[in-house]
Amino acid sequence: MSLGLVILIPLLGACLTAWQREGTSRNLALMAALPAVLSLVLLLAWLPEVLAGVTQVQRLAWIPSLGLELSFRLDGLSWLFAMLIIGIGCLIVWYARYYFAGKPGAGRFFTLMLLFMAAMLGIVLSENLLFMLVFWELTSLVSFLLIGFNTDSQGARRGARMSLVITGGGGLMLLAGLVLLGQAVGSYQLTDVLAAGPMLRAHDHYGLILGLVLLGAFTKSAQFPFHLWLPHAMSAPTPVSAYLHSATMVKAGLFLMARLHPALADTELWFSLVTVTGMLTLMVGAFVAMFMHDMKGLLAYSTVSHLGLITLLLGLGTPMAMAAALFHLVCHALFKAPLFMMAGYVDQATGTRDMRKINGMWRFMPVLMGLSAIPAAAMAGLPLMSGYLSKKMLFSESLQLATPDWAVAVIPVWVTLAGLFSVAYSIRIFHNVYFNGKPIDLPIWPPREPRYAALAPIALLAMLSLVIGLMPAEAYRWLVHPAVLAARQTLLPQYEFDQLGAALPMAMSLVAMAGGLLFYAIRKPLFRLHARLPEVDAKEIFDWIMRWVIELSQRRVYQLENGSLQRYLMFLLVTAVILVGLELIRLPDWRGPLPLTAIDPLTAVAAAVLCLSAIGVALFHHYRLPALLLLGVTGLFVTLTFARFSAPDLALTQLSVEVMAVVIMMLALSFLPQQSPKESSGARFGRDLVIAGLVGAGIATLSFAILTRPYESIATFFLANSLPGGGGTNVVNVILVDFRGFDTLGEITVLGIAAVAVYAFTRDLHLKERVAGSSAGHWVAEPHPIMLSMVARLVLPIALLVSAYIFLRGHNMPGGGFIAGLITAVALTLQYMSGGLVWAQERMLTHFRPLIGGGVLIATATGLGSWLFGRPFLTSAFGHFDWPLVGEFELATAMLFDLGVYTTVVGATLLILANLGKLMTVSGPGKEVG
Numbered sequence: 034m035s036l037g038l039v040i041l042i043p044l045l046g047a048c049l050t051a052w053q054r055e056g057t058s059r060n061l062a063l064m065a066a067l068p069a070v071l072s073l074v075l076l077l078a079w080l081p082e083v084l085a086g087v088t089q090v091q092r093l094a095w096i097p098s099l100g101l102e103l104s105f106r107l108d109g110l111s112w113l114f115a116m117l118i119i120g121i122g123c124l125i126v127w128y129a130r131y132y133f134a135g136k137p138g139a140g141r142f143f144t145l146m147l148l149f150m151a152a153m154l155g156i157v158l159s160e161n162l163l164f165m166l167v168f169w170e171l172t173s174l175v176s177f178l179l180i181g182f183n184t185d186s187q188g189a190r191r192g193a194r195m196s197l198v199i200t201g202g203g204g205l206m207l208l209a210g211l212v213l214l215g216q217a218v219g220s221y222q223l224t225d226v227l228a229a230g231p232m233l234r235a236h237d238h239y240g241l242i243l244g245l246v247l248l249g250a251f252t253k254s255a256q257f258p259f260h261l262w263l264p265h266a267m268s269a270p271t272p273v274s275a276y277l278h279s280a281t282m283v284k285a286g287l288f289l290m291a292r293l294h295p296a297l298a299d300t301e302l303w304f305s306l307v308t309v310t311g312m313l314t315l316m317v318g319a320f321v322a323m324f325m326h327d328m329k330g331l332l333a334y335s336t337v338s339h340l341g342l343i344t345l346l347l348g349l350g351t352p353m354a355m356a357a358a359l360f361h362l363v364c365h366a367l368f369k370a371p372l373f374m375m376a377g378y379v380d381q382a383t384g385t386r387d388m389r390k391i392n393g394m395w396r397f398m399p400v401l402m403g404l405s406a407i408p409a410a411a412m413a414g415l416p417l418m419s420g421y422l423s424k425k426m427l428f429s430e431s432l433q434l435a436t437p438d439w440a441v442a443v444i445p446v447w448v449t450l451a452g453l454f455s456v457a458y459s460i461r462i463f464h465n466v467y468f469n470g471k472p473i474d475l476p477i478w479p480p481r482e483p484r485y486a487a488l489a490p491i492a493l494l495a496m497l498s499l500v501i502g503l504m505p506a507e508a509y510r511w512l513v514h515p516a517v518l519a520a521r522q523t524l525l526p527q528y529e530f531d532q533l534g535a536a537l538p539m540a541m542s543l544v545a546m547a548g549g550l551l552f553y554a555i556r557k558p559l560f561r562l563h564a565r566l567p568e569v570d571a572k573e574i575f576d577w578i579m580r581w582v583i584e585l586s587q588r589r590v591y592q593l594e595n596g597s598l599q600r601y602l603m604f605l606l607v608t609a610v611i612l613v614g615l616e617l618i619r620l621p622d623w624r625g626p627l628p629l630t631a632i633d634p635l636t637a638v639a640a641a642v643l644c645l646s647a648i649g650v651a652l653f654h655h656y657r658l659p660a661l662l663l664l665g666v667t668g669l670f671v672t673l674t675f676a677r678f679s680a681p682d683l684a685l686t687q688l689s690v691e692v693m694a695v696v697i698m699m700l701a702l703s704f705l706p707q708q709s710p711k712e713s714s715g716a717r718f719g720r721d722l723v724i725a726g727l728v729g730a731g732i733a734t735l736s737f738a739i740l741t742r743p744y745e746s747i748a749t750f751f752l753a754n755s756l757p758g759g760g761g762t763n764v765v766n767v768i769l770v771d772f773r774g775f776d777t778l779g780e781i782t783v784l785g786i787a788a789v790a791v792y793a794f795t796r797d798l799h800l801k802e803r804v805a806g807s808s809a810g811h812w813v814a815e816p817h818p819i820m821l822s823m824v825a826r827l828v829l830p831i832a833l834l835v836s837a838y839i840f841l842r843g844h845n846m847p848g849g850g851f852i853a854g855l856i857t858a859v860a861l862t863l864q865y866m867s868g869g870l871v872w873a874q875e876r877m878l879t880h881f882r883p884l885i886g887g888g889v890l891i892a893t894a895t896g897l898g899s900w901l902f903g904r905p906f907l908t909s910a911f912g913h914f915d916w917p918l919v920g921e922f923e924l925a926t927a928m929l930f931d932l933g934v935y936t937t938v939v940g941a942t943l944l945i946l947a948n949l950g951k952l953m954t955v956s957g958p959g960k961e962v963g
Contacts, residue, residue, distance in 0.1 A: 109515025207249025254286025271377025307348025314341025456549020854938030884940025892933030
């Protein structure tokens with residue numbers, strides 16, 4: 034069974050919900066729950082292998098030369114995270130079914146929800162680091178859409194933008210770090226990376242790699258100072274907050290640190306960066322959470338604090354710190370998700386999230402109060418709760434430190450103080466919402482408790498949290514211990530929960546609970562003191578920074594990019610002259626040992642004409658028609674140059690391209706004045722002349738230095754393998770359709786896109802009438818001379834026969850689909866020129882856009898066909914056959930690919946030509962063409 038199905042099924046579910054997005058929340062929730070539950074069942078089927086410590090790795094080659102594979106990895110760590118992602122995701126779908134009841138946007142939410150689930154599963158189940166990075170960036174993009182779900186809310190848009198900038202920037206850092214890591218190891222496969230831990234830690238670039246990877250992890254998991262995006266993502270719908278901030282988005286960074294722990298951890302630098310960052314995040318989140326009046330804001334900052342707690346444990350390096358970190362990660366997911374759900378229901382019932390107004394809800398929501406008590410107690414770390422055990426595990430591990438001295442003294446006190454704050458804010462959210470007097474000016478009155486079915490997800494998560502607290506050893510053995518073994522890559526004993534009853538951890542726990550109660554008891558004067566502090570709005574600061582960066586960028590861009598083509602060319606050419614010139618100067622002798630080719634008089638004359646034509650284009654570029662004619666002469670002599678030096682394929686291609694280019698440019702230039710004003714001053718002309726001279730001299734010197742020295746070319750490989758590997762003696766065509774077929778497929782795709790862009794641009798374009806020349810005979814009275822019409826009709830069948838001949842022989846002689854397509858296009862263009870747009874269009878058997886699409890599809894289908902025979906994409910096959918009378922002949926699948934090239938070239942060229950030509954009709958744009 035493929036692990037890829039676990040990711041693919043939610044993706045297909047997202048497509049289904051997107052297709053049926055107008056249904057009721059109940060039906061949409063059922064459609065969304067089905068793929069999630071199915072993925073969960075598939076994941077549970079792997080449980081026996083996970084418990085046995087077996088690591089499943091499945092690979093499908095994609096682009097091996099770049100180290101890219103569709104590879105998946107399932108071990109205890111990835112199984113634990115995947116279970117949290119899918120399990121809590123199923124409950125969020127259940128919760129959202131009632132949350133979105135009667136509201137618009139349910140279909141969009143469930144689509145994005147399943148897409149986000151698939152992206153998170155891709156992160157935790159990837160074996161290839163680059164493959165994982167694709168899903169990493171996808172989570173940033175989808176979370177941007179989820180956080181900004183309420184598009185009419187400015188706060189939602191600003192919060193989404195902040196999250197995308199911070200996590201997206203961290204993703205770029207992670208990309209750089211993973212590329213360096215992969216290059217250092219020589220592989221991007223996790224199996225190889227994890228085995229290369231000692232080598233990586235001794236590598237010269239270890240510090241840079243570690244810093245870049247941790248930046249990516251810290252931004253995603255909202256570590257200080259990158260934590261600000263998380264609280265400001267609370268403008269998202271509550272199901273989004275409950276999912277992203279309990280089991281998915283913020284846990285991705287923690288997963289990355291745990292996954293790469295064997296490769297990058299257990300060094301002083303790791304301890305300093307990870308532990309100190311975790312300490313700061315733990316304290317900042319806990320302190321700010323206590324003074325938040327918004328329910329979701331309090332829960333968001335408490336999430337930041339707990340993420341810091343887990344990061345701190347990942348950095349400690351004690352033998353069982355990983356066990357404590359992963360155990361608390363599970364506990365946090367189970368108590369934070371129901372608390373977010375509770376906040377969403379209270380918000381819907383009262384119309385506000387301000388805890389200064391929401392009081393005494395026990396009278397209106399007694400069942401919700403009872404269910405909320407369990408996760409609130411777990412978050413506070415009260416006895417018999419899961420959070421109580423995980424917090425004592427933190428206290429116990431902080432006491433195991435032996436070095437450095439500052440950590441031995443500071444960290445136990447630090448985590449105890451943070452535990453005090455967690456008790457205080459946990460008591461506050463429960464007491465303020467359900468007790469603390471009576472409600473004050475609620476927008477909705479009276480509040481109503483949700484239906485019992487709507488409370489089921491909260492009840493289930495609360496019970497799971499309670500079960501873990503009552504049976505920690507069993508929960509640890511089934512869930513956490515396999516993950517710890519996979520994360521540490523070493524054999525470790527089961528965690529001894531009995532040791533948590535030791536005197537010192539117990540005393541730290543009692544101090545935290547008593548201190549939290551005391552802190553909450555004296556909260557009013559502390560709140561008044563806190564209110565006097567200057568208010569800091571992170572969104573305003575972020576927007577100010579963004580405006581400053583954008584303005585600075587705009588000024589710098591305008592200094593370089595002001596619309597002057599001369600300036601762009603100057604920068605490019607001067608840079609090239611400097612870089613190439615520095616290398617040429619270092620050469621002791623520019624001339625190599627090889628002799629120069631003899632120059633015959635005819636070649637010298639042709640070269641002189643070519644140079645004079647090019648100079649003429651530059652000198653007469655203000656006069657459109659002479660410049661165009663000289664440009665055509667230049668192209669013609671370039672064609673002759675290719676033919677002179679034994680490149681017939683290039684010569685045929687160049688000649689066909691020149692004909693079409695001149696026709697198309699004539700169409701475009703006919704709407705421009707016949708002369709253009711001078712743009713350059715004398716000084717600028719002199720500057721450009723000097724630069725052009727330097728560039729010309731540099732290119733000539735470089736060519737001279739290269740061509741007079743022996744060099745090895747890849748041409749030898751193609752010449753040796755063209756016939757045995759591709760079945761053709763025309764090496765150029767075999768390269769295009771066999772060896773480099775993927776490049777050709779990309780090129781015809783770009784050509785098709787360009788043609789469709791011209792079609793879209795000119796579809797409704799209205800241009801003014803062309804400016805007539807000063808002389809009455811500037812335009813010919815008869816636009817379609819009868820001589821041209823008669824010759825064009827006689828030429829068409831001959832040209833099509835030549836095109837077919839060039840196409841069929843292309844694999845073994847000069848020709849091929851591209852050249853044949855251009856010849857066909859030239860022949861059909863002649864019909865437009867001789868008979869006119871309307872006359873020619875009426876006789877066309879098909880539109881041009883289907884030709885483009887059909888050509889690309891034919892070429893792609895040829896490549897996909899090789900997969901049916903277990904060969905790489907675009908692998909060609911050929912064979913020799915004997916027919917009566919015909920004799921022996923060759924057939925190659927590359928001919929089908931060439932047919933796709935031919936069809937695309939014909940369709941794209943004529944689509945561009947016809948849509949420029951229709952602008953010249955007397956009645957305006959005329960009938961739509963294409």
